[in-house]
Amino acid sequence: MAKFQLPLPIIPDELLQEIFLRSSAKAVGRCMCLNKFWYRQLCQLETCIHHMRRQKVLDQHVLFHVGYSLLLMGSDSLYIVNAASGEEVNVQHPFGVGINGWFRIVGVSNGNICFKFSRERDDTRLLVWNPTTQCSREISDPHRDHGRSFFPVYGFSHVPNSNAYTVIHMCKRDIADAYVFFSRYCSRRSTWFHCVDCLPGVEKIDPNSVFNNGHAYWITGTGDSYATPKSVLCYSVEDESFSEVSIPVGAIYTIHNLLTHKEKVAFLAHTHNEFGYIAAIWHLNEDANGNRILEQYCRFASRSIRENPILFVDENLLLLVNNSKERDLFVNYRYRELVLTEYDIEHGTRNLLVRRAWRYPETPHPITVRSTLKYFAGMFPV
Numbered sequence: 164m165a166k167f168q169l170p171l172p173i174i175p176d177e178l179l180q181e182i183f184l185r186s187s188a189k190a191v192g193r194c195m196c197l198n199k200f201w202y203r204q205l206c207q208l209e210t211c212i213h214h215m216r217r218q219k220v221l222d223q224h225v226l227f228h229v230g231y232s233l234l235l236m237g238s239d240s241l242y243i244v245n246a247a248s249g250e251e252v253n254v255q256h257p258f259g260v261g262i263n264g265w266f267r268i269v270g271v272s273n274g275n276i277c278f279k280f281s282r283e284r285d286d287t288r289l290l291v292w293n294p295t296t297q298c299s300r301e302i303s304d305p306h307r308d309h310g311r312s313f314f315p316v317y318g319f320s321h322v323p324n325s326n327a328y329t330v331i332h333m334c335k336r337d338i339a340d341a342y343v344f345f346s347r348y349c350s351r352r353s354t355w356f357h358c359v360d361c362l363p364g365v366e367k368i369d370p371n372s373v374f375n376n377g378h379a380y381w382i383t384g385t386g387d388s389y390a391t392p393k394s395v396l397c398y399s400v401e402d403e404s405f406s407e408v409s410i411p412v413g414a415i416y417t418i419h420n421l422l423t424h425k426e427k428v429a430f431l432a433h434t435h436n437e438f439g440y441i442a443a444i445w446h447l448n449e450d451a452n453g454n455r456i457l458e459q460y461c462r463f464a465s466r467s468i469r470e471n472p473i474l475f476v477d478e479n480l481l482l483l484v485n486n487s488k489e490r491d492l493f494v495n496y497r498y499r500e501l502v503l504t505e506y507d508i509e510h511g512t513r514n515l516l517v518r519r520a521w522r523y524p525e526t527p528h529p530i531t532v533r534s535t536l537k538y539f540a541g542m543f544p545v
Contacts (some may be wrong), residue, residue, distance in 0.1 A: 164237070165450075169317060174189070176186075178208070178480070179203070182385055183205065183210065183214065184213055184214055184217055185217070185465075187218075187540065188214070188218060188274060188295045188539075188541055189295055189415070189540060190327065190541055191205055191214065191398075191542055192295045192542060193294055194440075195296075195379045195542070199270075200215065205542065206518065206542070206544070208325070208326050208466070210542075211319065211326060211541070211542050211543055212324060213530065214542060215273050215274070215539075215541050215542075215543070218540065218541060219539055219541045220275075220293075222247060222341075223245070223537075223539070224243050224244060224245055224269070224537070224538045224539060225243070225244045225246050225535060225537060225538075226241065226242070226243055226254075226276070226534070226535070226536045226537070226538040227241065227242045227243075227244065227522075227532060227534070227535055228240075228241055228268050228532070228533040228534035228535075229242060229270040229531070229532055230531050230533055238448075239265070239266065239533070240253065240254075241253070241254040241255075241256055242254065243262065245287075246505070251505060254294060256278070256292075257297070257299045257301070258278075258280055258282070258290060258443075259282070259294045260280055260281065260282055263282075263283055264280065264281050264282045264283065265280065265281055265326070266278050266279065266280035266281070267279055267533060268533075268534040268536065269289065269317045269318070269330070270318060270319030270320060270372065270374070270536070271318045271319075271536045271537070271538050272319055272321045272374065273321050273328075273344060273541045273543045274293055274319075274509060274538075274539060274540050274541020274542065274543055275291055275292065275328065275367055275541065275543055275545060276291070276292050276293075276294065276538075277289065277291050277292075277295050277317075277319035277330060278289070278290045278291075278292065278522070279304065279327075286307075287304040287307055288301055288302065288303065288304055289302040289303070289304050289330060289348075289545045290302065291319075291328065291330075292545065293541070293542075293543065293545050295456055295538070295541065295542060296542065296544075296545075297487070298544065299348075299545055300543045302330065302357070304332075305331060305332050305345040305346040305355055305357070306334060310332040312335060312336050313334065313335040313336075313338045313366050314333075314334060314343070314368060315332070315333070315334040315370075316331075316332070316333045316334065316368045316369075316370050316372070317330065317331065317332055318330070318331035318372040318374065318377065318379045318398075319331070319374075319380075320374030320377075320400070321543065322377060322400055322401070323376060323377040323400075323401075326543050326544055327349065327350050327351045328350045329347060329348065329349060329350070329378060329396065329544075330347070330348035330398050331345075331346070331347055331348075331536060332345075332346040332347075333345050333362075333368060336380065340436075341363055341364070342360040342361060342362065343360075343362040343365055343368070344358075344360075344361075344439050345357070345361045345362070346358070346515035347360040347403070350545075362396070362405060363526045365383050366383070366384065366385050366389055366393075367383065367384045367385075367389035368383055368384075368396060369381055369382040369383070369384060369419075369421075371420060373421040373422065373423060373428055374544075375423055375426075375427070375428050377399065377401055377504070378397055378398065378399055378400065378428075379397070379400070379518045380396065380397050380398075380421055380428050380447075381395070381396045381421070382394075382395060382419055382421055382430075383396050385408070391415065392410050392414075392415060392419050393409075393410065394407040394408055394409050394410055395407070395408045395421070395428070395442060395447065395457070396503045397455070401522065406478065407457070408455045408456065408457060409457075410430070411457055411505070413459070414430060414432050414443065414445050414457060414459070415432070416432035416433055416434035416441075416443070417432075417433065417434035417435065418430075418432070418433050419432050421433070424444060424460075425446075426531060427446045427447060427448070428446070428447040429444050429445065429446055429447070429460070430444070430445040430446075430447070430457055431443075431444055431445075431446070434483070435447070438475065439464055440464060441462065441463075441464060442462070442463055442464075443459055443461070443462040443463075444460045444461050444462075445457040445459050445460060445477075446458055446460045448458055461508065463508050467495055469490075478526060497500045508525075
């Protein structure tokens with residue numbers, strides 16, 4: 164006797180699309196592995212972009228690169244922490260660097276992570292990796308072609324409304340050079356484009372970079388030890404052009420960071436005066452004539468910020484603080500125990516997210532937090 168089977172329901176394409184947009188990148192990645200039809204459907208550029216925009220809002224995670232001293236570079240680890248719940252996931256990076264190797268994070272964009280790494284001392288390479296799809300691509304490092312060079316700077320981001328990405332490299336071949344050597348890698352053409360002499364008058368570029376809406380931003384420095392910020396340097400990926408925005412005198416504090424805040428590039432400056440620790444946020448805006456300027460958004464007192472690694476998630480700052488009795492007197496990037504704290508600027512309150520000790524009996528060294536970056540899972544190709 165034949166078994167009676169109900170026909171499978173036909174799901175409209177619009178409803179199916181909405182289901183995938185509401186699903187996590189991990190779930191969508193599993194569906195992509197079913198067959199070629201699902202792979203083609205879910206790899207479409209429009210699907211990836213819409214999913215990324217929704218995940219940016221829902222998926223608030225922080226990526227940590229944690230290590231020890233320079234003598235123990237091979238023991239570095241990656242962790243992803245949920246900025247809402249504090250849930251922590253260890254990430255197995257896609258390369259083995261060995262005892263003589265090392266790696267660092269260049270940047271994160273649309274779920275892809277760009278690394279600079281070396282398996283054997285100075286033999287450096289770049290690698291773009293998607294932890295969700297486990298796909299990766301190795302890229303040659305232009306820094307190897309210059310021999311000894313100064314102030315190497317990297318940047319990584321996707322081109323707006325595209326699945327193509329750009330890797331940027333800048334350096335000075337001599338510390339007295341008046342120009343900067345600039346290189347840009349295009350994933351679509353899988354090649355580097357070089358500009359020998361550019362940015363006349365720029366003395367030093369801070370390695371901290373921010374990408375926002377197809378533009379890359381850095382802080383340029385001048386003066387003794389290049390400690391005085393001079394301007395915010397902007398590079399347009401679409402126009403392939405540079406521009407500079409002068410930093411107002413009132414924004415020159417002791418320590419400076421570039422962040423994204425309220426979908427804008429933010430210049431965060433903090434210092435210490437007779438009233439305590441003061442921090443101010445300056446937004447990069449446009450005036451009536453279309454010229455870019457830095458305008459102060461807010462100013463607040465905070466004893467916690469100082470030299471700590473920081474970033475914004477939603478309206479609040481996330482801080483890494485050293486959980487020791489000396490933290491109010493001396494704070495740097497070396498920790499016995501790491502504490503991830505959410506700081507409410509408006510109300511001046513803190514919320515503990517993660518407390519984690521990385522000190523083990525076999526490795527009695529204080530850890531070093533090498534990178535803290537916002538991260539969300541994505542399906543973009545490498």
